[in-house]
Amino acid sequence: MKEKRLLLGDEAVALGALHAGLSGVYAYPGTPSTEITEFIQGNKLAQERGVHSRWCTNEKTAMEAALGMSYAGKRALVCMKHVGMNVCADAFVNSAITGVNGGLVVLAADDPSMHSSQNEQDSRFYAKFAMIPVLEPSSQQEAYDMMADAFRLSEELKTPVMMRIVTRLAHSRAAVEVGEAITATALPVVEDKSWVLLPAIARRQYQKLIDKQPMMEKAAEESHYNKMEHAAGSKLGVIACGIAYNYVMEAGAEGINVLKVSQYPLPEAQIEQLAAGSGAILVVEDGQPVVEQAVRALVGKDYKVMGRLTGDLPRTGELTPDNVAAALGKPTAPVFEASKIVAPRPPQLCPGCGHRDVYTALNKVAAEYPGARIFGDIGCYTLGALPPYQSIASCVDMGASITMAKGAADAGLFPAIAVIGDSTFTHSGMTGLLDAVNDQSNITVVISDNLTTAMTGGQDSAGTSKYEAICTGLGVEPEHVRVVVPLPKNMDEITRIIREEIEYRGVSVIIPRRECIQTLRRHKKQ
Amino acid sequence: MKKDIILCGVGGQGILSIATIIGEAATKAGIHLKQAEVHGMSQRGGDVQSNLRLSTEEIHSDLIALGSADLIISMEPMEALRYLPYLAENGTVVTSSQPFVNIPNYPDEAVVRAELEALPHVAMLPIEDLAKENNMPKSANVILLGMAARYLDILSADELRAAVARVFERKGEAVVSANMKAFELGLKG
Numbered sequence: 152m153k154e155k156r157l158l159l160g161d162e163a164v165a166l167g168a169l170h171a172g173l174s175g176v177y178a179y180p181g182t183p184s185t186e187i188t189e190f191i192q193g194n195k196l197a198q199e200r201g202v203h204s205r206w207c208t209n210e211k212t213a214m215e216a217a218l219g220m221s222y223a224g225k226r227a228l229v230c231m232k233h234v235g236m237n238v239c240a241d242a243f244v245n246s247a248i249t250g251v252n253g254g255l256v257v258l259a260a261d262d263p264s265m266h267s268s269q270n271e272q273d274s275r276f277y278a279k280f281a282m283i284p285v286l287e288p289s290s291q292q293e294a295y296d297m298m299a300d301a302f303r304l305s306e307e308l309k310t311p312v313m314m315r316i317v318t319r320l321a322h323s324r325a326a327v328e329v330g331e332a333i334t335a336t337a338l339p340v341v342e343d344k345s346w347v348l349l350p351a352i353a354r355r356q357y358q359k360l361i362d363k364q365p366m367m368e369k370a371a372e373e374s375h376y377n378k379m380e381h382a383a384g385s386k387l388g389v390i391a392c393g394i395a396y397n398y399v400m401e402a403g404a405e406g407i408n409v410l411k412v413s414q415y416p417l418p419e420a421q422i423e424q425l426a427a428g429s430g431a432i433l434v435v436e437d438g439q440p441v442v443e444q445a446v447r448a449l450v451g452k453d454y455k456v457m458g459r460l461t462g463d464l465p466r467t468g469e470l471t472p473d474n475v476a477a478a479l480g481k482p483t484a485p486v487f488e489a490s491k492i493v494a495p496r497p498p499q500l501c502p503g504c505g506h507r508d509v510y511t512a513l514n515k516v517a518a519e520y521p522g523a524r525i526f527g528d529i530g531c532y533t534l535g536a537l538p539p540y541q542s543i544a545s546c547v548d549m550g551a552s553i554t555m556a557k558g559a560a561d562a563g564l565f566p567a568i569a570v571i572g573d574s575t576f577t578h579s580g581m582t583g584l585l586d587a588v589n590d591q592s593n594i595t596v597v598i599s600d601n602l603t604t605a606m607t608g609g610q611d612s613a614g615t616s617k618y619e620a621i622c623t624g625l626g627v628e629p630e631h632v633r634v635v636v637p638l639p640k641n642m643d644e645i646t647r648i649i650r651e652e653i654e655y656r657g658v659s660v661i662i663p664r665r666e667c668i669q670t671l672r673r674h675k676k677q
Numbered sequence: 678m679k680k681d682i683i684l685c686g687v688g689g690q691g692i693l694s695i696a697t698i699i700g701e702a703a704t705k706a707g708i709h710l711k712q713a714e715v716h717g718m719s720q721r722g723g724d725v726q727s728n729l730r731l732s733t734e735e736i737h738s739d740l741i742a743l744g745s746a747d748l749i750i751s752m753e754p755m756e757a758l759r760y761l762p763y764l765a766e767n768g769t770v771v772t773s774s775q776p777f778v779n780i781p782n783y784p785d786e787a788v789v790r791a792e793l794e795a796l797p798h799v800a801m802l803p804i805e806d807l808a809k810e811n812n813m814p815k816s817a818n819v820i821l822l823g824m825a826a827r828y829l830d831i832l833s834a835d836e837l838r839a840a841v842a843r844v845f846e847r848k849g850e851a852v853v854s855a856n857m858k859a860f861e862l863g864l865k866g
Contacts, residue, residue, distance in 0.1 A: 157704050159714075266715070323713040323739040326704065394739070401738035472742040484744030485766055490758040490792055492784040496687065498723035499779070531721070 153328045160320035161186035163291040163327050164230075164258060167298030169196055172335025174225035174253070175203030177213035179578060180607035181232030182267035183321035184260035188230055189610075196332055206604075208613040209549070209578040210235035214242040217255060221311075222346065224338035225253040226302050233261040234268060236277050238549065238579070243311070247281040248356045249346045250309040252338055254302035258314045260321050263438050263469035267318075269529075269546070271467065273438035275415065278313040282360055284367045285313045285415040286376065287393035291325040293376065293413065302335070304370060308363055317437045319469065320394050368416050376413035379421055381428065382406050388429030389479070390422065392442055395435040398475035407479070417445055426450045433478060434458035437470045497537055505665035506532040508637035509599050510540040512645040512663075513568065516653065517542070523566050524559060528552035528580075530572035531606045532599055543570060550579030556594045557587045566653040569596045574604040577614035581621060587658045588626035595652045596660045598622075599637070601667035609670040622660045631659035638665065679732035680831045681741045683760045686752030687777045688725045691818035694844075695750065696727050698822060702832050702840035703731050713739045722779055724756055731831050750825045752818060753777045754789050754801070761796075769798040771825045773817070775805045800824050800866065807862060816859035823863020834864060 158166065165187045168176065178188040191197045191204045203220075207213035210231045217227035229239070236243065236259050243257060259274035278285040286301050288294040297314065305312040345356060371377060388408040391399045396411045410425045412418065426432060426449075434443040434456065443458035450456060457463040463478045464470070476483055500507050509532070517523040527533055527543030528551060535542045545555055552569035553576075560567040571580050576598050587594055598618055604610040614621060622632045631652060635645045645663065652659035666674075682699070684692045696712055703710045713728040728741045746764050751757035751772040764770065770793065776786050793799050802824060808817040819841060826834050841860050845853045 155704075157700055157710070319713055319739050322715070323711055324700065325711045325736075325739075326709070397737040397739065401742070472738045472740055476742065484742065486744035487761040487764050487766075487796075489762050492788055492792065493755055493759045494780055494782045494784060496722075496724040496756075496780055498688065498721040501721060534721070 153330060155326045155328050157324055158291055158295070158327045159186055159322060159324050160288075160291050160294050160316055161260075161322070162190045163295040164298060164314065164316065165190035165194070166329060167295040168228045168256070169194060169202065170330060170332040171299040171302045172226055172333050173202055173228055174335070175217065175220050176228045176230060177203070177207050177217040178230040179207050179209050179213055179235060180604050180610045181235050181260070182607055183262060183318045184230045184232050184258065185607045185610070186321070187258065206610055206613065210239040211242055214239035214246070214257070218242060218246050218249070218251070221251045221253040221255040222341050223253065224340055226335050227253060228256050228258060230258045231260070232268065233259055233272050233274050234270065234548070235259070236272075236274050240277070243277065244281045245348060246311050247283050247360055248348060248353060250356065250359065251305055251311055252309070252341050254305040254335070255311040256298070256301045256305060256314055257311050258316070261315060261317045261438050263317055269548070271438065273441055274313065274315050275438070275441045278315070278415065279441070281311075282364065283310045283313060284308070284370065285315050287315045287413050287415070288320060289394050289396040289411065289413055291320070291323070291327050294320065295327050295329060297376065299333075306338070308366060308370075310360065310363060315393070317394060317469070319437075364416070368419070371414045371416050372418045372420055374414040374418075377418050377421060378411050379425065380404065380409045380411070382408055385428070386430040388425040388432045390425070390432060390434045390442060390446065392436040395437055395470055395475070398470055398472050399435055399479070401472045402476040402479050402481045412442065417442060419449060422446060422449055426454060431455035431457065433463060435464065435470065435475055435478065498534060499537065500531060500534050501668055503668045504531070505601055505637040505663060506535065506599055508639060508642070508645070509570070509597060509663045510535045510542045511639075512637075512642060512649055513570070513597070514540060514542055515646050516649045517568070519650075520566050520653070522564060523568065524564060525568045525570055526552040526556045526559070528569070528571040528575050530575050532570060532572055535570070548579075549575050550583055553580050553587060553594070553596055554583035556596070557583065557590065557592045560593045561590070565593065567594045568653070569594060571596065571598055572605070573598060573600040573602065573614060573618065574612040576618070577612070577621075581625065584622065584627070584658070585625045591657055593656050594658055595649070596658070598660060598662045600662050600664040602664070603667045603670045605667045605669065609667060609673065618662055627658050627660050631655055631657065632662070633660070634662045634664055636665055637663035678831055679730070679734065680748065680829060681746045682729040682731070682748045682750060683726055683741060683746045683763050684729055684750050685724070685726040685756045685760055687756065687779065688722050690752040690777070692725060692727060692752055695818050695822050696729055698819075698837065698840045698844050699729060699731070699832070701844050702836045705840065706832060706836055708733060708831060709736045711736045711739050724759060726760065733831070748825060748828055750821060752821060754793055755784065758789065758792055767798070769800065769828045770796055771800045771821065771828065773804045773821060774801040775803050800827070802863070802866070804863070808859065811858065811862060813855040813859050816856050819856045819859040820863040823860040824866060826860070826864050827866070
């Protein structure tokens with residue numbers, strides 16, 4: 152009998168990949184994808200097999216390393232949250248042009264409703280853009296099962312395959328029936344020059360990718376992950392993508408035709424068949440209306456297609472059993488009235504956290520300069536935007552604090568201050584700092600170093616113990632790289648140093664360094 | 678038979694441990710289970726919740742629909758009120774009666790209590806005080822689980838006891854016995 156294990160969606164993905172003969176996982180931590188790599192790091196089989204699982208500096212380095220492993224003939228997995236796709240986009244799109252050798256699966260974890268993100272972009276657009284197949288599991292079991300199919304498909308088609316999940320699958324547990332671990336046969340290393348994307352070669356490779364499209368379409372039409380369930384005499388056809396299928400089944404599929412879609416490119420023949428057998432189509436998909444738009448184009452404007460674009464489902468935010476039931480016209484249960492006294496309880500910086508002392512000091516000094524702006528970045532310290540600190544003026548993407556401060560300083564803003572975490576700095580802040588040094592921009596950069604990637608749960612930070620060397624190496628004057636210990640008792644010293652470095656006309660870096668109190672607690676326990 | 682449960686509280690109060698114990702008991706009993714958790718930024722001192730669904734039949738959705746939770750199990754009284762629209766008409770609220778005040782605009786505690794007491798089915802205990810008085814300061818969440826055990830139906834008290842023992846086994850005899858005692862304290866009410 153097969154073993155049953157209670158697994159998070161992320162863990163099911165990880166175990167599925169390991170059992171499919173994975174040789175390496177490459178990733179930068181990002182909610183809701185972090186637990187995939189963590190599971191592999193802690194897994195005994197992965198250790199026995201020597202599966203690579205060390206964190207990467209960012210999603211681009213992860214994607215490229217995975218592509219290198221594929222070139223060498225082995226199976227590789229890249230994991231990231233949706234916005235990580237933006238960071239690795241160059242390598243990702245071109246990996247479809249080089250094609251792959253060993254199976255390459257790109258896992259993108261989307262976050263509709265922005266539980267822990269700054270947008271709800273849909274990674275299926277990226278796969279469409281790169282013209283590669285997508286697998287979108289509807290359950291933890293499918294997430295496990297699909298991984299082996301994803302690697303097989305990748306090696307058959309010689310393209311990367313995307314697996315797209317959403318927060319509610321990534322962070323939900325269910326029992327998964329797991330099989331045996333296989334060993335993947337390593338393929339010979341690439342011999343020809345097809346991976347050298349000079350224009351003449353790239354044109355040939357791009358044509359090859361175009362020529363593979365009918366095979367991808369055929370694979371989707373024949374996939375057992377896509378299935379049609381007809382109801383006799385039904386007027387409504389429903390296309391349910393990924394976990395949307397669960398909400399449709401929860402509401403009850405009596406009297407409707409359901410096409411479950413979990414493999415792309417879209418199975419167009421099945422959609423045409425659904426349209427022919429129904430009077431109208433409702434598209435239920437988590438994220439952006441990717442399928443809805445494609446279906447509209449396919450069936451023509453005289454055919455009624457409903458979904459997020461028509462307001463039958465909300466235009467933004469994740470699907471819920473409630474909004475799907477409403478779109479299907481199903482009755483809902485009576486509800487208790489919401490309490491009027493409940494106050495919001497936003498997340499906050501932990502008591503005793505070093506970032507707190509950094510903001511206390513920055514607020515004190517910034518108050519002395521009427522034009523001061525503090526440009527923020529992505530991490531726990533983004534919470535410095537909320538009361539009681541309300542320190543930061545912006546938070547856009549990884550590394551933007553430094554480059555936005557630079558641009559603002561170029562425009563004459565003074566003082567322009569950037570606050571960035573240690574891990575975010577090595578992820579995407581270093582290149583911006585080099586720009587600032589080369590331009591002699593008048594900015595003050597605060598690298599708030601807590602020796603870890605704290606927000607995602609305390610993963611290793613790529614630059615630990617290297618920050619002073621990185622900054623001076625990039626050309627910041629050594630006397631303007633200042634290290635302080637962010638503690639209330641050092642407040643006078645910290646504020647004095649901030650003042651001095653604001654007054655210095657050029658690039659200065661202040662590194663407040665104290666271990667994250669969450670990881671400190673964990674280290675003390677061990 | 679099904680039990681849809683909203684587990685809630687403030688980040689760091691230990692709601693995921695309650696979910697782990699119920700999950701362990703359900704898996705052992707061969708009951709279907711889905712449990713959606715909250716990870717990431719919202720854990721830091723903010724409101725947290727987990728949707729835990731148990732059923733003898735296959736479960737589709739990872740999330741619980743409005744008006745259909747059989748139980749709200751809350752480590753904090755105002756947090757229990759936050760999820761009222763999810764409670765079924767005949768559902769039960771099992772909650773700590775002790776506020777966790779880490780926001781400046783926390784409502785009047787007497788009003789919170791009055792709103793909870795006005796519900797048709799509610800069980801409230803000062804679990805933090807009980808845990809301290811009984812020398813088990815870290816087991817307030819297991820006292821709450823004991824309270825909830827009276828309404829869980831789909832799992833027996835014995836199945837839950839065994840799960841408490843298995844989940845804490847790694848931490849040694851003393852931790853297991855403190856948590857067993859905490860469970861009984863809650864069960865007794």
